[in-house]
Amino acid sequence: MCQFCVQHGDGKSWYLQASTYAFDLDSDLKRREYLLDFVKDFGRGRTFALTNLDRLERLPAPLRDLGRSAASARMKLYHYGQPVPIEECEAIFDIATSVVRIPCPCRYEAGTKDEGYCLAITTKPIDAVLGEAFADYEVGPDLAKFEHLTKEQAVALLRRAESEGCMHSVWTFVTPFIGAICNCNLASGCMAMRITVEHQTPIMLKGHYLARADLGECVGCAECVERCPFSAITIGPGHKRAVVDAEKCFGCGVCRSACEYGALSLHERESAPEDLLFAASATA
Numbered sequence: 001m002c003q004f005c006v007q008h009g010d011g012k013s014w015y016l017q018a019s020t021y022a023f024d025l026d027s028d029l030k031r032r033e034y035l036l037d038f039v040k041d042f043g044r045g046r047t048f049a050l051t052n053l054d055r056l057e058r059l060p061a062p063l064r065d066l067g068r069s070a071a072s073a074r075m076k077l078y079h080y081g082q083p084v085p086i087e088e089c090e091a092i093f094d095i096a097t098s099v100v101r102i103p104c105p106c107r108y109e110a111g112t113k114d115e116g117y118c119l120a121i122t123t124k125p126i127d128a129v130l131g132e133a134f135a136d137y138e139v140g141p142d143l144a145k146f147e148h149l150t151k152e153q154a155v156a157l158l159r160r161a162e163s164e165g166c167m168h169s170v171w172t173f174v175t176p177f178i179g180a181i182c183n184c185n186l187a188s189g190c191m192a193m194r195i196t197v198e199h200q201t202p203i204m205l206k207g208h209y210l211a212r213a214d215l216g217e218c219v220g221c222a223e224c225v226e227r228c229p230f231s232a233i234t235i236g237p238g239h240k241r242a243v244v245d246a247e248k249c250f251g252c253g254v255c256r257s258a259c260e261y262g263a264l265s266l267h268e269r270e271s272a273p274e275d276l277l278f279a280a281s282a283t284a
Helices: 003-008 029-040 042-056 061-078 086-095 105-110 127-133 151-163 191-198 223-227 254-258 269-282
Strands: 081-083 098-102 118-122 147-149 167-172 178-184 209-213 233-235 242-244 264-268
Touching: 029 042, 029 127, 042 061, 042 105, 042 191, 086 151, 086 167, 098 127, 098 151, 105 178, 147 151, 151 167, 151 178, 151 254, 178 191, 209 242, 209 269, 223 233, 223 254, 254 264, 264 269
Parallel strands: none
Antiparallel strands: 081 167, 098 118, 098 147, 118 178, 167 178, 209 264, 233 242
């Protein structure tokens, strides 16, 4: 059970609780202001974060670790995320029934192609807020570009993103209130993954699940290796079958969509000791 489930989910999956979506950005001025500032100042914030992370990595280990912990703790109060498998994203769309496709700030600033994979998810439409937030982007403030999606359309978009190796993650705008589902990977320019994985400064929790490969079904095609956004899967040198590194796996489940043999599945992260032993024995 993750920290947010204890703090914000009463011991259950925090992102599946209606209370984490029950906010009105038109009247909740604090969260409205945070979202506006986040989008408008994303480029400057991105530069600031990467510059300071580079400096942090040049410090002695104790100071570096302290800095990473402090940055992560601060982010937990405002903008934090967690990978969510696609079937739980479907459940989220039953709670946050206003789903709007929006420009991706990460892709916009990184200069990578934006296929419209970011989604604003709220309990009521927030078109006016989105228009103000993205007014300086090349795509804004034309609200016609903020496409409202049905649950079926949103799930289809997630499946397409997953087929391209993009994980799904929920994000807070002033924790614990969730306002977006992102679909991204390192290649897309995802800032969260760069900071969490490359700079080892967590700004998202690991998911509630771990992937596991069934060696009896796996043929060693390595499609899952290419698909995994976290580089958590390798092909074992002896048996030539997929091996999941439980320490690297974030439980997004994207690997499953790459395997036509059904050799990959998700299991509760609380079984991590067993998974670690499984991975160790598989590589022996």
